[in-house]
Amino acid sequence: MQRFDGIRLAFGSSHGNASAAQWRTIDNGTAVLTRFRVLLLNRNGQQDFGLAAVTRMWTEHDGTVLAYGDTQYKLRVPRPVWFDVMLNHVAFNRRIDLVVPPFVQAAWQRAGLIR
Numbered sequence: 235m236q237r238f239d240g241i242r243l244a245f246g247s248s249h250g251n252a253s254a255a256q257w258r259t260i261d262n263g264t265a266v267l268t269r270f271r272v273l274l275l276n277r278n279g280q281q282d283f284g285l286a287a288v289t290r291m292w293t294e295h296d297g298t299v300l301a302y303g304d305t306q307y308k309l310r311v312p313r314p315v316w317f318d319v320m321l322n323h324v325a326f327n328r329r330i331d332l333v334v335p336p337f338v339q340a341a342w343q344r345a346g347l348i349r
Contacts, residue, residue: 257308265309267324272300272309283307285325293318 263276274281283300290301297310298318311317315332322328342348 260307265311267321269325272321272325291321 261274261276261281263274263281266273266275269285271285272283274283285300287302288300289303290299292299293314294308295314297308297314298321299306299308301307309317319330319332322330339348
Protein backbone atom coordinates (compact mmCIF):
# COMPACT_ATOMS: atom_id res chain seq x y z
CA MET A 235 0.00 0.00 0.00
CA GLN A 236 1.33 3.38 -0.95
CA ARG A 237 -0.08 6.82 -0.37
CA PHE A 238 0.00 10.02 -2.39
CA ASP A 239 -1.46 13.24 -0.96
CA GLY A 240 -2.48 16.32 -2.88
CA ILE A 241 -2.16 17.28 -6.51
CA ARG A 242 -0.07 15.16 -8.87
CA LEU A 243 2.83 17.17 -10.21
CA ALA A 244 5.38 16.15 -12.79
CA PHE A 245 8.89 17.54 -12.90
CA GLY A 246 11.13 17.90 -15.91
CA SER A 247 11.85 20.06 -18.90
CA SER A 248 9.98 20.35 -22.16
CA HIS A 249 12.96 18.62 -23.80
CA GLY A 250 12.84 15.53 -21.61
CA ASN A 251 10.42 13.25 -19.87
CA ALA A 252 8.67 14.39 -16.74
CA SER A 253 9.30 12.30 -13.64
CA ALA A 254 6.51 10.32 -12.02
CA ALA A 255 4.56 11.38 -8.95
CA GLN A 256 6.21 10.33 -5.70
CA TRP A 257 4.43 7.59 -3.78
CA ARG A 258 5.30 6.76 -0.16
CA THR A 259 5.04 3.19 1.15
CA ILE A 260 2.80 3.07 4.22
CA ASP A 261 2.26 -0.65 4.80
CA ASN A 262 2.73 -4.18 3.51
CA GLY A 263 0.25 -6.97 3.97
CA THR A 264 -2.48 -9.08 2.45
CA ALA A 265 -5.42 -7.41 0.72
CA VAL A 266 -8.85 -8.97 1.31
CA LEU A 267 -11.66 -7.90 -1.02
CA THR A 268 -15.31 -7.69 -0.04
CA ARG A 269 -18.29 -6.02 -1.65
CA PHE A 270 -17.83 -3.04 0.66
CA ARG A 271 -14.10 -2.58 1.27
CA VAL A 272 -10.52 -3.57 0.72
CA LEU A 273 -9.10 -4.75 4.02
CA LEU A 274 -5.32 -4.71 4.36
CA LEU A 275 -4.10 -7.24 6.93
CA ASN A 276 -0.60 -6.56 8.25
CA ARG A 277 1.70 -7.33 11.17
CA ASN A 278 0.29 -4.52 13.30
CA GLY A 279 -3.41 -5.11 12.65
CA GLN A 280 -5.52 -3.99 9.73
CA GLN A 281 -6.36 -0.99 7.60
CA ASP A 282 -9.81 -0.59 6.05
CA PHE A 283 -10.46 1.13 2.70
CA GLY A 284 -14.21 1.57 2.22
CA LEU A 285 -15.30 1.40 -1.41
CA ALA A 286 -18.45 3.54 -1.04
CA ALA A 287 -16.29 6.63 -0.46
CA VAL A 288 -13.97 6.03 -3.44
CA THR A 289 -14.22 9.03 -5.77
CA ARG A 290 -12.17 7.45 -8.55
CA MET A 291 -10.33 4.21 -9.26
CA TRP A 292 -7.84 3.27 -12.00
CA THR A 293 -5.07 0.81 -12.76
CA GLU A 294 -1.47 1.71 -13.42
CA HIS A 295 1.36 -0.59 -14.52
CA ASP A 296 2.30 -1.39 -10.92
CA GLY A 297 -0.99 -1.26 -9.03
CA THR A 298 -4.59 -0.17 -8.62
CA VAL A 299 -5.20 3.35 -7.31
CA LEU A 300 -8.12 4.17 -5.01
CA ALA A 301 -8.78 7.92 -4.73
CA TYR A 302 -10.60 9.53 -1.84
CA GLY A 303 -10.76 13.18 -2.89
CA ASP A 304 -7.17 14.47 -2.95
CA THR A 305 -5.75 11.44 -1.12
CA GLN A 306 -4.82 8.43 -3.20
CA TYR A 307 -3.77 4.93 -2.18
CA LYS A 308 -2.07 2.51 -4.52
CA LEU A 309 -2.44 -1.21 -3.94
CA ARG A 310 0.80 -2.51 -5.43
CA VAL A 311 -0.04 -6.01 -6.54
CA PRO A 312 1.85 -8.49 -8.76
CA ARG A 313 -0.81 -8.46 -11.53
CA PRO A 314 -2.63 -5.10 -11.37
CA VAL A 315 -4.92 -5.67 -14.38
CA TRP A 316 -6.25 -8.96 -13.02
CA PHE A 317 -6.64 -7.40 -9.56
CA ASP A 318 -8.62 -4.54 -11.12
CA VAL A 319 -10.92 -7.00 -12.93
CA MET A 320 -11.47 -8.93 -9.68
CA LEU A 321 -12.07 -5.74 -7.67
CA ASN A 322 -14.63 -4.49 -10.20
CA HIS A 323 -16.42 -7.83 -10.15
CA VAL A 324 -16.43 -8.34 -6.37
CA ALA A 325 -17.06 -4.76 -5.25
CA PHE A 326 -19.14 -3.26 -8.04
CA ASN A 327 -20.59 -6.32 -9.82
CA ARG A 328 -19.06 -5.03 -13.06
CA ARG A 329 -17.78 -7.49 -15.61
CA ILE A 330 -14.79 -6.37 -17.62
CA ASP A 331 -14.16 -8.57 -20.62
CA LEU A 332 -10.48 -8.96 -21.31
CA VAL A 333 -9.14 -10.59 -24.43
CA VAL A 334 -6.78 -13.40 -23.49
CA PRO A 335 -3.85 -13.46 -25.91
CA PRO A 336 -3.61 -16.57 -28.13
CA PHE A 337 -0.21 -17.57 -26.68
CA VAL A 338 -1.73 -17.63 -23.17
CA GLN A 339 -4.67 -19.74 -24.37
CA ALA A 340 -2.21 -22.15 -26.03
CA ALA A 341 -0.23 -22.45 -22.78
CA TRP A 342 -3.43 -23.14 -20.84
CA GLN A 343 -4.38 -25.84 -23.36
CA ARG A 344 -0.93 -27.48 -23.09
CA ALA A 345 -1.29 -27.47 -19.31
CA GLY A 346 -4.76 -29.03 -19.57
CA LEU A 347 -6.48 -26.06 -17.95
CA ILE A 348 -8.84 -25.48 -20.91
CA ARG A 349 -9.95 -27.46 -23.94
